[in-house]
Amino acid sequence: MTSNSLINHYATKKRANAADAKLVMIDLISANHELAVQNSEKEEAAAELVAAYQKLAVQSSEKKERAEALAIAYRKLAVQSSEKKERAEALAIAYRKLAVQSSEKAARSDELVIENHELAFQNSEKEAHSTELFRANVELFFQNCEKDKQAIAFMKVQEELFILNEELRTTNEYLHLKNLETEQRTIELTQSYRENTALNEQVYQMQKLESIGQLITGITNDFNNILTSMLGFNEMNHDVIDDVTDERLKVELENHTQQIDIAGKRAATLISQILNNCRQRYNENWMV
16 A cells, blocks of 8 residues: 555544544433433432421321320310319208208297297296207307308318319410410421521532533543544644645645644633533532
């Protein structure tokens, strides 16, 4: 083979290798982009599932705590209601006893009136009747003493009922305050959950941008290495052109090498712009 044939064969082979490298690079970029999109969708779905599980767990715990607190309050109210019912029954019995004693007292008073009338008409039995009246008065005195004791006991029962009502009111106020504290705590936890969600979203976006930047950096570095090799071999072609004697072929080779230099430098400039753009976007997101 002549030197011209070698040069043509060598140039054709270089162009074919450059075209193949460019096609492989495009396929790699497309495949990496599809993988990045799929990974992003999977991570978003996983994050949504985790958030939903955490929300359900928090709601179940809060419902369980409120149910337990309500059950305890209901049991206390039931016990207090039963005690109040028993005391009310005791008061009703005391009222019935007082009514019976009052009726007995009234009957006894009627008897005393009759006896007094009989004493007015029977002077001979005055002393006996006076003795009976004295005994009756003594009995009435004891009955009045019993009545006073029962009245004192009734007042004590009323005082105990008043104390129980005060305790019940205090308990209701305490439960109301606890409910207010629980609602405030729920609001604070909700606000904290929203803030954490926003921070996690920012961290995820930064990680995604960092991964994309690393991918683009690796691809551009590899592509830059390929361009460096191409430009280096193109520089070697300049030395070969000096040995070509055919002026037409020499001019054609110089034109081709010059076009390769221009395209290579444009590609290097484009790669530099891509890297600078990635760094700028990453820094802006990091500052935010």
